Amino acid sequence: MTISPMIESFVFHFGEMGSRWGFNRTVGQMYALMVVSDKPINANEIAEVLNISRGNVSMGIKELQSWQLIQLHHYPGDRKEYYSPKGDIWDMANTVFEERRKREVDPTLSLLRDILLEQPGNDSEAYAQNRMREIHDLLETLVAWTSELQGLNPDKLNRLMKLGTGVSKVMDLLSKANKSSSAKSKSRNKDQLPFRDTSNTHSDSPMRDDSND
Amino acid sequence: MTISPMIESFVFHFGEMGSRWGFNRTVGQMYALMVVSDKPINANEIAEVLNISRGNVSMGIKELQSWQLIQLHHYPGDRKEYYSPKGDIWDMANTVFEERRKREVDPTLSLLRDILLEQPGNDSEAYAQNRMREIHDLLETLVAWTSELQGLNPDKLNRLMKLGTGVSKVMDLLSKANKSSSAKSKSRNKDQLPFRDTSNTHSDSPMRDDSND
DNA sequence: TTGAATGTTCAGTAATTTCTGAAAGTTTAA
DNA sequence: TTAAACTTTCAGAAATTACTGAACATTCAA
Known part of the structure; x- marks a missing residue:
């Protein structure tokens, strides 16, 4: 053969x-x-x-x-x-995504959760925990999104794409439909931000700013 | 240290x-x-x-x-x-996605496009091309989606998530907003399907069905 | 029960990837 | 210039990963 x-x-x-x-x-x-x-x-x-x-x-x-x-x-x-x-190609893609999530993302989330439960022993640990919290929240968001996408079958998904839709547009529509929260929401509405946690010790800026250079 | x-x-x-x-x-x-x-x-x-x-x-x-x-x-x-x-964590995630797309998905799409231009020499090649076309279309869809997601900043994305929104719901909203095409669109509206291409030689079913077992 | 057809395992080997450290390259101050 | 402080390069060594093939296990027809 x-x-x-x-x-x-x-x-x-x-x-x-x-x-x-x-x-x-x-x-x-x-x-x-x-x-x-x-x-x-x-x-x-x-x-x-x-x-x-x-x-x-x-x-x-x-x-x-x-x-x-x-x-x-x-x-x-x-x-x-x-x-x-x-199954078909779409099933294959779903399976691969899911298996990878199980093998790669879930253990990371688990580790991050554990670390975030610890009490920071000093400023570096506090800083590190803030960065880890950001990663943790980002991963959770991505997992949520991909599992949403996995719920769709390919023609649904494609129809969605073909409508020429930007996700941003989707968001606007949703805000309108769901106008309970998010009052117009300019750009950085403090109390809705899971990223850039500022609750802990260090400076407000998530990234160190280099004093020189 | x-x-x-x-x-x-x-x-x-x-x-x-x-x-x-x-x-x-x-x-x-x-x-x-x-x-x-x-x-x-x-x-x-x-x-x-x-x-x-x-x-x-x-x-x-x-x-x-x-x-x-x-x-x-x-x-x-x-x-x-x-x-x-x-940059911040979100920038990092975007960068990694983008670099991976460049290194992994783009070359695959390019190869698939090239192959799909060839004339199938026999039934096996025709069958293979159909499967490749499915993969090609799926990859293009995913690329389009992720580039949409990359256009969002994290608080937008999170607000979107936090609204408790299923993508399916998004789709419903969109069909309503965009009711030009997709007339109610039950489940398999033939002329809108880029997947499961049936234009070529082989059977209509995308997956072989095993005659026995 | 036998043995032919097939599938699985795994110790040893091969291929690939990563890492080291010494040598070469670069930059800057004096 | 020189030389000290630093960075980069790359040949060979080490570590990791993948593959082979012979031995073992299983299944089934006769």
Whole structure:
């Protein structure tokens, strides 16, 4: 079994990129191969096409399963297992986002929460905690947003995009619709800011300003 | 120079996570250190605190500069360079997103565009192109969205979140505001769907359905 | 129960990435 | 100029990560 140059270039590229997304090159190639294959493929085919060992394929399959990315198939009279991507492209993106959140963001949030419970022992710790609080709040916001986005299916999302909408515009609409809070809200309405916490020891400015230079 | 255990745990954790975000452990630690430090620090301090070689620090600085993440400072009578994070936490997040987009998503989009211009030579290639088109469109949508988000500053973003808004709700609002297109739009309004392209050879269903199992 | 077909594991090896430290480069004050 | 103070570079070493392939495990038909 072989693949055309066109498909090959996609598979290789996806392999390189895959390593950015939390799995290694081979696993990325394996998944790419499944995605563009018009039917489920088995481990031997994968090993042959990608020119890697059978053992490596087995480990890659295990990894992809831990990411919940693949679906197993069996054919009568054939004892081999066949693999295909689970769900559609949008499902895939959601799954990857979610897995990454679990593996990367959640532990960070947990650590930050723990640290923020500690009493700062001196000025540096107090300063550090303020920066950490900012990061913590930012991560929480991003998590909230992405989980909102994940609730959408692709055509909804696209319709939203296609309306030519800026998020800013969305916000204006929302403020109007929800005019209870946020009274016109110029630019930095102190009591609504989770960032730039100033409650603790140090200077008001979140970033040190360099006295010289 | 040393750091407290509290700060150390943050710096180390950030180092581990940093590798997920496109730079290596040491670079992540260096940046974390700058973020929680209440004043700019110099290369020797970094090397001492993190217990790494001076040359390594130099390379890390270079890397952070290529990400546009740090600011230089000089003090009179001191020839050393001092470093601090550039901008606030939100700027940092924006910068990282943007750099990653440039390094990871843009090349993928470019490759996909090129491939999609080719004429499929057979059914497999046609099938593969359809999957690639889905990925291409999804990536474009995500890029559009994140660039929208990047246009917001943190308090705007938070106000948006704090309004208790689901994105779905946003969409409803928008459809109302923009009722030119999308006539009520139940669920799969064919002519508005960029995903699930059906214009090419293969079956209408985007995912193969396995005939057995 | 056997053995052929297949899947999994893991110790050792290979490939890749990161780090060190000495040498070379740069800047500035005198 | 010189030389001290500092930064950068990069060849080789160390650390980490990925891969192979042979041994082991499992399944199933006969």
